[in-house]
Amino acid sequence: MKKSLPISVCILISLALVVFGLCFGTVRGYNADREQVTALLGGDNGLMDVLSFRGADGHNLCVVARRHLTASPEVDELSRIATILTDDTQPLSEKKLENDCLDAAVLAVKAELGGSESYLQSQRDQKYVAMLEGDLKNLSAADKGSLYNQAAQQFNEKLNAPVSGWIAGLLGVKPCELYQ
Amino acid sequence: MKKWICGILSLMLVLCSTAALAAARMPQSRGVLTDDADVLSAAVSAAITEYAGDVENEVDVNLHVAIVHFFDGLDAQTFANRLFEKWELGKEDLLLVCAAGEDSFATALGSEVEKELGKQNVDNLLYTSSEFSAHIARQEYDLAFAKYFAAFNELINKRFDSSVTLPKTLASVGSYNGGAVQEYQSQPSGLGGLWNQITSGVAGEREDTVYMPSLWTQTVQGVVDNSADYTHYTEQDSSNGIGVGGWIILIILILIIFSQSHPVRKAKRSYRKSGGSKPLGWIGALIGLSVLSKLFRK
Incomplete structure (x- = not known):
């Protein structure tokens, strides 16, 4: 006979999955944005x-x-x-x-x-x-310098924004260095 | 022992200092001859390409010539070695690079070519045997390359015991001696490329336009494209998050977990016992909707 899971465990696992989805998505999105800003600096x-x-x-x-x-x-x-x-x-x-x-x-x-x-x-x-x-x-x-600074500033502001920015920061997404 | 350590340390220092240098602008290969400085005449350019084909067929040595205006702060040999790598040249390749604006040049050889011809012998062609350096310093580019290939031809015929012949144009241009340079250059077909014409005033360049080598123009275009890529990215709808597909997979996972819970299994069993067979009812039971509806009824 198969074992059944208590409903509380199911809820906990589901919550964990949702939290994982949110965190993974946030970090992925922030990393994609950072990659674009980095390409402006160090890309070809x-x-x-x-x-x-x-x-x-x-x-x-x-x-x-x-x-x-x-x-x-x-x-x-x-x-x-x-x-x-x-x-x-x-x-x-x-x-x-x-x-x-x-x-x-x-x-x-x-x-x-x-x-x-x-x-x-x-x-x-x-x-x-x-x-x-x-x-x-x-x-x-x-005017690459101005464009890069603008992009880096926008990204850094986004990284300081509540919830998603904080999550990304906590999970290791770093701010971009400004050209100054 | 000390000499060995000093040698290794010096080598490391040279390697580190070379690695620290940023990328110089290097042209894309256009085949045998890449004349980005536009200093060779069409006739000599065609003759070099023809000669390279003959050499490849006869002795399996692939000739490549790259002419730029400047080496962008690198020394000639470093530039030659980097271009050899960039163009992914191999054991049977020989690359001759020349910076017209620096009167500077170097060769990079593949291992097989170096074994057969010797680096010293190939370098000697640049300085002594062919008067290449002297002609380059005088901006006599057609003559410099014609004389170089005449001397190179002698070397390969000797080393490979072959009988490669120079194309007529290279042979005739290369046979001009110092006194006949003026005579050669005064012929319309002997005028160099665009750059030669501009510097000699033949092209009648307007005062307000500045000649730009295609390599630099392409580089500036690349810079503009890099900025445009970022602008395009920001204009697109930012798809931060795991996306619709990700969320669907996540919901399916959650439903599977819930379907393994005690109340849902109980509901499924009771649904089966009651003889329910409609697909929607089965799915509702599977995901535990019957349990939820019971909870609300209470």
């Missing part, structure tokens, strides 16, 4: 890649500038900024700081190049500088 062509490409343009400009300028502090400074932007191990806050200085450093190098006779005679390098400036501008135009 995300914010980290944009910073890295801007750093790469900085390095490329240094290559062009060093053909005409020897021992230039402006080029050294640009190279330092570019190195930080292309270094995966640097924290996001550090990259933000250096990215904010990149455009000024590029302008300083360009101004320095303007005083170089060999640069003024090199149509090729003038085109390269224009090309690199254009690429830096195009990469900035996407």
Whole structure:
């Protein structure tokens, strides 16, 4: 003869299943949202890649500038900024700081190049500088930093919202780091 | 012993520093020749592709050439090695990379090619045998590649004891000596690609437009697409939770649990005894509706 379950046990098991369903669903949903925000930061062509490409343009400009300028502090400074932007191990806050200085450093190098006779005679390098400036501008135009910050802020606010946010937080869903 | 430890530590340091470098923009393979910098003429480009086919058929070496404007802060050899990996090249592949804006270049070889030709011999082609480096420094790209492949052809014929011949275009361009460069470049077919034309003013580029290599344009497009993916996701109805299917499975599980409870079993037995056979009545008994209705009647 089969054993029957007391109704109280059935109710408890059902409640446990419902709670599991709620928690699992909440964590799954929050993780999916977080994944999307993370893709904006570290995904292919995300914010980290944009910073890295801007750093790469900085390095490329240094290559062009060093053909005409020897021992230039402006080029050294640009190279330092570019190195930080292309270094995966640097924290996001550090990259933000250096990215904010990149455009000024590029302008300083360009101004320095303007005083170089060999640069003024090199149509090729003038085109390269224009090309690199254009690429830096195009990469900035996407305004990836603002979009990421907006997305991260929205996610963090959602994570602080009552019940579902608290459950997700308790079950290990972490807030997103802001680009600041 | 100390030397060994120092060697291992240096190697680890080099590996770590390389790994720390973020991804450089690398072109997608377009076959034998990927001229993202657009510096080679159509005739030389076609001849390189033709020659690569001949080399593959004769000696089983697959040639690949990638030309970009810059290496994005990487040194030439690191860029070559990474591109070799990215393009998933194998034992019989040889990759020659060149950055037109840096006057820099390197080769990456598959293990079989390295065994047959030797890395040193292949690198010598770049610096001494072919005057490749000198022509690259003078932005004579057609000539540089034609001379390189002429020297490369000699090397493979010697090493493999083969008789691969250069396509006519490569042979004729490669046979120009220093004094004849001007003569070669003045021929309409000898003008390099778009970049050469722009820098020599032939293309008549407008002042307000800036030439952009396709690799960079694609990268910027990729950045825009990445943002669009997120916007698209947020515009969709967010399906947080376990979904309708999940809830249905959960309800079925709960019903199965309840059907094993004492009162439901009792109800099912009494329903069967009363001769009930309608499907709805049976299902109602199964999920314990009869028990609930009895409770309400009380």
